Amino acid sequence: MxxxxxxxxxxxxxxxxxxxxxxxxxxxxxxxxxxxxxxxxxxxxxxxxxxxxxxxxxxxxxxxxxxxxxxxxxxxxxxxxxxxxxxxxxxxxATQTKAAAAPAPAAKGGALTDVAVPTMGESVAEGTLSTFLKKVGDSVKKDETIAEIETDKVALEVPSPADGTIAELVVSEGDSVTPGAVIARISAGAGAAAAPAPAAAPESAPAAAPSRTAAAPVSPSVRRISTEAGIDPAAIPGTGRDGRATKGDALAYVNSAPKASTAVAQAKAPRDLGPREERVRMTRLRQTIARRLKEAQDSAAMLTTFNDVDMGAIMDLRKKHQDSFVAKHGIKLGFMSFFVKACVNALKEVPSVNAEIDGTDIIYKNYYDIGVAVGTDKGLVVPVVRDSDDLSLAGIEKGIADLGKRARDGDLTIGDMQGGTFTISNGGIYGSLMSTPILNPPQSGVLGMHRIEQRPVAVNGQVVIRPMMYLALSYDHRIVDGKEAVTFLVRVKEALEDPERMLLEV
Known part of the structure; x- marks a missing residue:
């Protein structure tokens, strides 16, 4: 047992x-x-x-x-x-038993091998098959990429499990797929024949699926799918016990239901295009970015506080030691490593900014995995620099450079973007003067960097021109008080304006 x-x-x-x-x-x-x-x-x-x-x-x-x-x-x-x-x-x-006993015809070129969707990472239950790189009849080698699957976080390549010929494409581009689902079949060996035609449908059609009653509970996945599609979950015919709609029922209904089947759908029906317009479907990554940012606004009591920082000391330090830094470490000394160090020091003093809300509890994190927002052609991703408090400036710069390159090349994994405790977003590289960054749930804080601008400021009673940057801290006011948020930002400012004290930990 x-x-x-x-x-x-x-x-x-x-x-x-x-x-x-x-x-x-x-x-x-x-x-x-x-x-x-x-x-x-x-x-x-x-x-x-x-x-x-x-x-x-x-x-x-x-x-x-x-x-x-x-x-x-x-x-x-x-x-x-x-x-x-x-x-x-x-x-x-008897007719069903006979049909079930009939063996499926085998391909002439060899045994069929299923091509299945690989595991897509922790908490990722489905993706969209965005592209087939091979078609029926094409020869493939083992480990050659057959298809690309797009999840709400990364794009995955599906390799061929064996040498052979593509015998059948089981799903179509744009279909939702889950880990382990078969998307294609390969006939082993060269010159394999195409897959056999599907078996004839049974003479008698199966009974219609029972409709889910209004009183039947709606599962979280069905609720999410119906909300994203703008349909009423009560309208989804259910095939589960007691007429309960399953996730598969919801996906099938969304893909086949008329656009104006409900009042909600009518309100969101696509408008007609003009002669100089075009419609492009949002990628799954872009849909998820939109959903998560809206969820952050809806669920968190988000507030932003501002300060400015004189970047002169860091700029002088970089100028003085840049050549020797590159010679020793093989990478340039940038601004981001100083910001990561400054934020880690401030997070240690104000731990609520490094925490998260879990129901009615607060989870304080005694580690510092800093997410660094990276803009790519497909959208914004936030890979994580692990254990930033244990890294040197060179270690942080190398980690950020590696993550940034892999983000732009589409080589990030799910693990690279999970588990961050705090996020830094640098809009300054695009010329942003000031912004209010949005939280990356379940984190409680995000720091926005901006462009460095020569501005007149008062120093010791005199007006001087200094390289100044505005800083913005968005935080969840449910867990972080205003005093704590201001204290955090002031500590970051102090560390950046006197980096030697920060690095010496005095």
């Missing part, structure tokens, strides 16, 4: 809702067959069978809230699986 338990659901996620059982008690299952779907407030998680067997018992029912490690069901492993399958087949109509 093997227990089927709730797996780890991702960072800061402690519970889920049982969304749909894909197997019933008594069903025979194979290893890695999906048994049940769990819904969290962030993602949908599939729980698979750890081995061959028979699903002997379902403990957690659809709609139940379960915690990590909770028992979902039990599996009888071993020969029970082989015995259960024929018994179930005998109870089905």
């Amino acid at each position: 093997t227990d089927i338990s709730v797996p780890t659901l991702g960072e800061s996620v402690t519970e889920a809702t049982v969304g749909q059982w894909l197997k019933s008690a008594g069903d025979s299952v194979k290893r890695d067959d999906v048994l049940v779907e769990l819904e969290t407030d962030k993602v949908s998680v599939e729980v698979s069978a750890p081995e061959d067997g028979v699903l002997s018992e379902i403990v957690a029912n659809v709609g139940d809230t379960v915690e990590i490690g909770a028992l979902l069901g039990r599996l009888n492993a071993g020969n029970g699986a082989a015995k259960a399958a024929p018994a179930k087949a005998a109870a089905e109509p």
Whole structure:
């Protein structure tokens, strides 16, 4: 007897809702067959069978809230699986049994190999197949890129698992795909024939899926999909237990439903284009950027405080030591490393800016993983410099340079952008004089840098021209008080105007 338990659901996620059982008690299952779907407030998680067997018992029912490690069901492993399958087949109509027993035709060139969607990273449950780089009939080599998948964070390349010929493309460009889903099939060996035609549809059409009643609960993933598409979740026909709409139902409905099927959709119906206009679908990354920025505004009590800093001391220090710095470390000494160091020092003094809200709790983070906003052709990404407090100026500069290059080349991974505790955004490289940066949830603070401008300021009773920069700190007022925010920004200003004291930690 093997227990089927709730797996780890991702960072800061402690519970889920049982969304749909894909197997019933008594069903025979194979290893890695999906048994049940769990819904969290962030993602949908599939729980698979750890081995061959028979699903002997379902403990957690659809709609139940379960915690990590909770028992979902039990599996009888071993020969029970082989015995259960024929018994179930005998109870089905003869025509269905016969059809199921008919073996699928094999490709003439060799056995078919599935091309599956790889794991896309922690908390990433789906992506969009943006481009097929190969078509049916094309020859491919092992590890050659077949397709590109775009998630809400990064673009992923799907490599060929074997040498062969593309026999079938299972999905189309623009389709949503999940980890493990088959997107294509390869016929092993050279000159493989195209994939066999799909089996004929059964003579009798299946019964229509039951409509979900208004009283049925709406899972988090269905709610998110319907909100993004501008449709009423109650209008989605459900195929789950008691007419409950599943994530698959929502995606299918969004892709096929008429644009004006609901009043909400009518209000968001696309307008007609003029002769000098064009319509381009937003990428998944851009959609996610828009959604997350709006969520930050809606959920956080966001406020911005400003200050300015005299950059003369850092500019003189860079000018004095730049050549020797490059000779020793192989990289230029920029401004960003000073800002990272200054922010880390200020975060140590004002820990609430380095914390996050989790329900009714505050999580204080005793580490300093600083996100650095990078603009790319596809949108803004925020890779993270890990353990910035332990890095030298050269280490920070090298880390930022590497992350920036990989961001522009599209080579960042999910892990490169997760877990940041505070963010620095440099609009000054684009000429920005002043801005109010938006938080990167669940972080509670973001520092905006701006362009350096020669301005007249009063120093010791005299008006002098100094290289000045405006700084902006946006913060979540639910967790950071105004006094703390101002203190943080003043500490950053002091460290930048006297970098030697900062570096000497005095």
